[in-house]
Amino acid sequence: MNFQEALDALFERPRRRTVAHRSMTRLDHDRLVDGSAALHVDFHEDDPDHVYLITVERVPRVRLPLPAPVVAAEIGGVRALLVRVSIANHVEVTLDAEDTPRTRATTEGYRAAVTAWAESTGPDRQPPTSPGATTFPHVPITVTDDAGTEYRRTGGSGGGPETPWRMHWDFRPVPPPEARRLTIRFPAGETIFTLPGRR
Template sequence: MARMESAPHDLIVAVHQGVDVSFAGLNLSTGLPPWHLESEDCDVGFTSSFEFTLRAVPNEMTRQLDADFSSKKEAWKAQLEERGASIAGSAPPLPSDKFFERIEAEVTDDLGTEYMWVGGETASLESPWEATWIYAPAPPQEAGHLVLDFIAEGLKTGHSCTLDLRS
């Protein structure tokens, strides 16, 4: 079990488009996502991975984006019923899909392990303002610390979380 060694006091690791994003959890050993084998960019030698969760803090901006999404979804449903799927097209994306695509982390440890983003999941109707990012490999047992430096729109946010892996 990892212990948080240092992090922003409120766990806010990024502010993007007027929305605070908080570090919400870590799973140090998880299976690789099924699609990693299909990616030419992913090293097939990976056998383990880890994941962390980010969550947007609800505020006026998220409420407005949710309201806009609801309106678009209702309009799409009406068109689907009236004109069919070929005319209506795909359902509108959840607003957090594009939002979380812009947030990532640079992951390092005290051993110099090279970590690679291998996938994740953004937004669902059950958790519309949550994202889980998966990196490989899982930290080696010998690693003492894992550091997540957060990036929004390609720029470091200045916020990081350091986890003590020995606890």
């Protein structure tokens, strides 16, 4: 078992084979209060030459002030709004759709499709894709700061019946201590945030 296969076995479905046996032990029950924990993981026969030490840390998510949604782009007649920017161990940019008769009708159609899918019995049926996941992934988003940090988009998530238009995009790294301002750029303009606790 190589390192990537170990990660797959821990956090994803194994890509090539089933892990025969795994044990996981919590090493530091007394450290939960400070927001971190350590786990010892042993794959036994699958990786007899290694064990894995996993450190888990709880990181606060700081929401940057945004008094009202900001228009980011318009795609296919739907206005994408910047509704939240947060910082944790990354920068999270959240888009949602402007509430219009068109987006409400699309939402109703998507929820009806989700209900039909949930009631279906076919094993190969895929769940319907949320309207946000089909409309917003290609909105160009750039994150910069006054320290010259190079941010890269590393992932994203969103959708689902409750918030079908909402999409979260993750950028890394976290802003460095010397950064004072964070700028989010979209086709429709830019929004500048003052980073909290920095002078």
